[in-house]
Amino acid sequence: MNHAPQLRIPAVYMRGGTSKGVFFQLDDLPEAARVPGPARDALLMRVIGSPDPYGKHTDGMGGATSSTSKCVIISKSSKPDHDVDYLYGQVSIDTAFVDWSGNCGNLSSAVGPFAIAHDLIDAGRVPDSGSCTVRIWQANIGKTIVSHVPVTNGEVQETGDFELDGVTFPAAEIQLEFIDPSDDGEGGGSMFPTGNLVDTLDVPGVGTFDATMINAGIPTIFLRAADLGYTGAELQGAINEDKAALAKFEAIRAAGAVRMGLIGDVTEAAKRQHTPKVALVAPPVEHVTSSGKALGAGDVDLLVRALSMGKLHHAMMGTASVAIATAAAIPGTLVSEAAGGGERTEVVFGHPSGTLRVGAEARQVGGQWTVTKAIMSRSARVLMEGQVRVPADAMQGH
Structure with a gap:
């Protein structure tokens, strides 16, 4: 009997705000998963360990909570005046489903640091010490996020004394600006889709x-x-x-x-x-x-x-x-x-x-x-980086 080997996919496991998820560069994904569709969803579910009827994510990178069952795909931006495109997938724990309908504001804080660390930002814009501004296109909802990332000695500063309730240890502060955040692309075409405040x-x-x-x-x-x-x-x-x-x-x-x-x-x-x-x-x-x-x-x-x-x-x-x-x-x-x-x-x-x-x-x-x-202010930190392993047949049939 033939057994499928495991794929090795470059990935970074990051905390962003009070959430954590598995971050990928788009070009590092298997070719079938570089575009939206069943193959991508199947891969990310297998990475996280879903669907899991036990609700534990024992055989995956997920943490069996909504805050820890997340995947992020980053690429050079396709939009003018933006640095990176950020796509977020919320992976269901116990059903075979990846929800692409919204953003994760917590993981948004990890996108800028990821982009800088992976040379997706022009080196000339990264100061030796100070703050690096990263313009992010949030692809799920079509909005701009501006991230101000602290830099020390030319690298992302992750440690610091900024405390965020819900996160055990202090870290460096990252300020996020959500530009024009009202979602006028859905519902009634305005911030208040019914037209009423109440x-x-x-x-x-x-x-x-x-x-x-x-x-x-x-x-x-x-x-x-x-x-x-x-x-x-x-x-x-x-x-x-x-x-x-x-x-x-x-x-x-x-x-x-x-x-x-x-x-x-x-x-x-x-x-x-x-x-x-x-x-x-x-x-x-x-x-x-x-x-x-x-x-x-x-x-x-x-x-x-x-x-x-x-x-x-x-x-x-x-x-x-x-x-x-x-x-x-x-x-x-x-x-x-x-x-x-x-x-x-x-x-x-x-x-x-x-x-x-x-x-x-x-x-x-x-x-x-x-x-x-x-x-708002958040913080982010790399927890682990390297390669995530996924059985090669995870996308079979897609």
Whole structure:
């Protein structure tokens, strides 16, 4: 009996923000996987170790959570005035599916360092010491991200004293600018696809809720935590160990996706697991974070709890942070309401692991709200580099 050998594919395992994933250069992938399609999806699923009915990713590089089941493909940019194209795949854990519908804001912070380290940036633009600006084309959603990467002695600086709640160790700070982050390519063609800052969302079998549905950073449905019986200070176990609650949130997500014009029918939601996100917002209350740190009501402007891939996130997705910053800057949204109302250019919110400061520049043009950019700080670090091995028959039949 013949056994297929293993392919050896150059790859880098990187942490970006509170996520981590396997990074590839496009030209290093097997030829069949250099273009979108079943062969690429099959390869990336095998790299991660999906689908895994055990939910452990024992036979792959994934970490069996939404934050760690990710792949990134980087190439020289096809767009003028950009350095690299960045394509992101969210790999489902227990089903044979790769979701290409959105971006990962956390892993966005690792793209600039990867590009510099792999000579995808003109050497003349990389200072001996200082900050290197990398212009990234986010190919999933067709948006620009500007990354400011610290450089020391001509190389990416990875260590430092910047602390990010949800990440155990400090590292070097990377500032990200999400340019024109409102996603006007989907839904109703505007930041608020329904045209309203707050809608009444009817979810059959679950209830009727006020909701702010926004396309900024990533399509997100914001709900008042209190309307669903929560305080907004919940940690992962309070929701992730409650199957009835998870089913309720998935029904809300599906109904919101239809209302936002992202899908035509709720039955399509299973094939669009990455977007939209569902998030609960609440005014600050004193509580203890997942690390055991006490968080006072005066330490943040509001509390936010967000679900990703069907589970409460341990911290906050970077793209959802963009949505939070944008909605907080616009009076009348549920996010602004939870933060105390009024106009603001930045907000500090509490998540299960701690706090995060994000900023956004929003303004009204012709009666329509628009946001020019959202800003946040993250960090990134190479965890391992070399070659990932995948059975040669992983793409068989594709």
